[in-house]
Amino acid sequence: MDRMWSPWRSEYVSGAADRDPPDDASLFTQLLNEDNDRENLILWRGEHVFVIMNRYPYNNGHLLILPNREVAEYAELTAEEQQALAATIDRCLRWLRETMSPEGFNVGMNLGAASGAGIPEHLHMHVVPRWEGDTNFMTTTADTRVLPEDLQTTYDKLRTAVEADSPST
Numbered sequence: 001m002d003r004m005w006s007p008w009r010s011e012y013v014s015g016a017a018d019r020d021p022p023d024d025a026s027l028f029t030q031l032l033n034e035d036n037d038r039e040n041l042i043l044w045r046g047e048h049v050f051v052i053m054n055r056y057p058y059n060n061g062h063l064l065i066l067p068n069r070e071v072a073e074y075a076e077l078t079a080e081e082q083q084a085l086a087a088t089i090d091r092c093l094r095w096l097r098e099t100m101s102p103e104g105f106n107v108g109m110n111l112g113a114a115s116g117a118g119i120p121e122h123l124h125m126h127v128v129p130r131w132e133g134d135t136n137f138m139t140t141t142a143d144t145r146v147l148p149e150d151l152q153t154t155y156d157k158l159r160t161a162v163e164a165d166s167p168s169t
Helices: 007-018 027-033 079-100 137-142 151-164
Strands: 042-045 049-053 063-067 104-109 125-130
Touching (some): 027 063, 042 151, 079 104, 079 151
Antiparallel strands (some): 049 063, 104 125
16 A cells, blocks of 8 residues: 555554553543543443544544443443444434435444454444445555545534434433
8 A cells, every 4th residue: 555644643643652551451441531532533422332433434434333341252242232332323323324424334343353353352333434436546546545524524523413412312
């Protein structure tokens, strides 16, 4: 893959390296324990799960749903956590439809390093909005993904939808 200059990645990596993880907590657990949701791109916090934007998205609006409790295996989730994960998929789809009008979605998990999980110690569900033609010549010929909007702008749009969502959800 060709290199594309992206200074925001070095800032993120440097910031992650500067964190003092409690008991070897995953990056996701560290972010959840902080009180800086906008900077950390945390969109929503629930009783059992939370939603964070992927800092290295496949597409604008790429969300991750994670249990608040750090677990690596799906079988380690409680029934309540499994139900909360499923219900939160619906929330994410609703928020993305409202703000971004995608034509489809990819929803799934990579469980374990061998499956491609980047942070295998804290399982997470990917919710990726898709549009016809979102894989264009740049991806095909240059192995480079072009995202039309910066993360903070997308975050602000999605936070508006989250805040407007019914308090009972």
